[in-house]
Amino acid sequence: MARTRLITAVNEALVAEMERDPTLIVFGEDVELAIMGDTRGLVERFGRDRIRNSPICEQTLTGMAVGLASAGFRVVLHLMFNNFIYTGMDAIGNQMAKLRLMTGGQMELPITVIAGYGGGNGNAAQHSDTAYPALMNLGGIQVAVPTSSADAKGLFTTAVRGRTPTFFLEPAGRGGDMGEVPDGEHLVPFGKANVLRTGTDVTLVAIGTMVRPTLTAATALAGEGVSAEVIDPRTLVPFDEDTVLASVARTGRLVVVDEARDRCSAASQIAAVVADRGFATLRAPVRRVTVPDVALPYARNAEAVLIPGPERIAAAVRSVMERQLA
Amino acid sequence: MATPDTDVRGHVTVTDVDLYTRMLLIRRAEERLIVACADGSLPGGVHLYIGEEAVAVGACAVMTDRDYVTSTHRGHGHFLAKGGDIDAMFAEIWGKATGICKGMGGSMHVADVSKGILGANGIVGAGFAIATGAAWGAKLAGEGRVATCFFGDGAANQGSFSESMNVSAAWELPTIFVCENNGVSEFTVTSTVTGGTLVDRARAFMPATVVDGNDVHAVRDAVGAAVERARAGGGPSYVEATTFRIRGHLEAEQHMLGGGTYRSEDDVTAWQADDKDPLPRLAARLLADGTCERAALDRIDAEVRARVEAAVAYAEASPPADPDLAPQIMFGPTA
Incomplete structure (x- = not known):
């Protein structure tokens, strides 16, 4: 048991999963410097083949996540703020959410998208939305909204090991609350309140x-x-x-x-x-x-x-x- | 159908007769779809590739099952050229349980992941980013695969065209952008909505060339050079194939046009002439160089027609799609 912020618990879960699965790839805008905190230290540890800064082009980033997953990789795409799903929406709404069904189940898309959500930080309207209602209506997208450090670790691990596109939404700006986090492997099942x-x-x-x-x-x-x-x-x-x-x-x-x-x-x-x-x-x-x-x-x-x-x-x-x- | 052999470099070697047979299979399959669409056999619309067969067949002749392709809403040709099964494709288009996507996708979404066919796609331009992501995976895996994105001139006005070329160039990904420039963006002449030229956009990022898209050898050679460069770690390429869409944007489009037109019927007729249509052009070459006699070509045509009719029979005899399947496969299993 260690006491950490939610964002640190995500970071620890990400490190553990990258160690566990060499096909897990992380990419997105500014992930190398870890502006949001959850990808800190990864580039030093795993190198740029495993975690990579992307250009600023959300509609291509979300589509690339689909292509990379199709090529047999587990994908973590960091979208920074959940308002940016709007710029990346085609591949979210038409590809990630639909291709498993549309291909008759052929296409497994183990994609976890991380994004911060919510207001209270003086970020103004384009960085403060709580966008999960839009995601909930798309079809084959799972939505996780962790509130404690322990759940953040457990839900993130479950998301990454799953085979369905999942949005993992973090409270933006504050790094979440402090809380106890179980040591070692910790999974929290989806759909269990x-x-x-x-x-x-x-x-x-x-x-x-x-x-x-x-x-x-x-x-x-x-x-x-x-x-x-x-x-x-x-x-x-x-x-x-x-x-x-x-x-x-x-x-x-x-x-x-x-x-x-x-x-x-x-x-x-x-x-x-x-x-x-x-x-x-x-x-x-x-x-x-x-x-x-x-x-x-x-x-x-x-x-x-x-x-x-x-x-x-x-x-x-x-x-x-x-x-x-x- | 002949199965392509793979040479030591991982490239497919395909004879001219194979190329002709594959192009003819696409042509005859889609001619049969015109009939099936008109007689009400199909649950949805179809977008036909007739006239553009040399692009898919030429490009796929230099790839293997392990390479990835992304296709368009006009995707039957790419599916068959990349080795997709015509029975499974027709059953899909007929909305049957035996369809390649179990009847869940239909004509615009034929996919066979086991053959690297990541799917036809109903969103114009969606393939750019998917192919780029697959190309990144191919590079990370280090096994020499490439990802080819088929797209039209209409799609090239999507922002993800330049975005995906940018990522592919910046990260030196094995992405091959194959533009099927047929001059129309659905029901709009592309030149009326396009600034500059598409090949110039591509040249800003990567080696780019324009070829006669109705000459299957020209397409094969240009894409072959691009594939070879990509496999060797040389990064992405752009090949623009000039071609023509003989049919409308979709079958039965006259009901949507309200008597209006968006292109000249004279152009359509001109592109169907024997010196423009990719099939008679290749047939003439096979006859001229002594590869085949007319009787042999006729025999191929009879075999292809029989194969297409067998696929129709398979589709018609197949059970309907499972109406309970959608909720079962919407989500994958959780950890």
Whole structure:
């Protein structure tokens, strides 16, 4: 057990997997200097045949990942910020997400794309999106959203060893929280949510960067006599519907916290699943706590009011505690 | 069909009769698809390669199954030229379970990964980056493979054309860019939407040449030189083959054109003349140099037609695609 930042846990997992599998290749913009931290030290250790700075040309980088994987390699493509998926979208939406199906299963594409997401860093709207809702709707793309250092190591290892294109989304800018990381091999299965706090009155599903403010809100609510269960889904595709539905069956209430914009957010999908499969267990309307349907502005104060924090989350919970379905 | 032999350098040696037979197989297969499309046998549209056969056949004659190719939405010719099976291709186009992609891809997406055919592709220009990535893999593997990207003049206006040539040149990758310049970008004459010339764009990055794309020997020799250079570590090349698309962008396009036209019928007729069409041109050469007599060519044609009809029969007799398959193969297994 060592205590590290999330980004360092990814770095350690990447080193271990590159040691384990000589066909694992890492490329992307500025990966040699490791601007995001997760590829630090790799070029010195593995050389430029294994990790390589690319030109700035996302539509070609994403397509190259498909070609390199087709040629028998495991691929880690670093896209830096998840806003850059928009420039690389053809090979994401039309190739990575589709070719396994379109070739009748012939084409295995073991590709892991790393990208930072989310606001709160004064990066303005072109570097602050939470873009996983777009990825969730493409087809054959898995989406992992680690929140702890241990899960980052475990989910990353699972992503790299898999045979399906996977987006591994890191909280941008801050390097993630500090946390304990298991030594040695550590895999976290996809589609298995983590119940971070048990409770009886309300289920809070918190995605990625929203886990910390949600736990803060849950602690505050406990002081008011509200017992909140907090669930971290860890992966959005596949998504652990059963754990969420079982929790809502006990609590009767659901609040989903998501840094994506409200419209077609991951929270919207989760709310729809519970409305569909868990309607009879609900005792109050489902609430989504999300970013309003605007782009995140640059100024700190203007940005901060839009990103869900403990106060907004707690207020949403209080509103569902007051409301009771007949 | 003759199977190409591989010589000590890993190149394929193909006789002129093989070249002719392969080109004719593509021609007769697609002529049969015109009929099948018109009589409603096919679930979707087809984009035909008729008139351009010498490009795929000439280029693939210098590659082996271990080399990679990326193809276009007009990909039947590349698939057959690279050694893809016509039964599996027709079954795919007919939407059957025995199709090369189990009926999940169709005409625009025929692929056979075991033969290095990384797929026809419905996105114009998608092959540039995929071929470049495969070429990078080929270089890393160090086994002398190359990756050839077939694309049209229309695709050359995608930004990934220059992006992929840039990466291929900067990293000295064994990528061969084979431009099938047929003068039209779907329903638009390419010259009306293109600045400069395509070969000049390529010359900024790599050795680039323009050849008569309806002369199968000219294509084979130019691509052969590029492949040889790439296998020896000399990096990427660009070969532009001037050719002509005899059919429309897709079959049954007249329903979409609303009576309008986008090119001259006189041009279409001119490119079908015996001195332009790649098949009569090669046939004349085979007759003139004594390789074949007319009767031998007729016999080849009869065999090819029979092979195509057998493929139609196979496709028609095959079971339909499995409607439950898509959710089973959308995702691969996790670790």
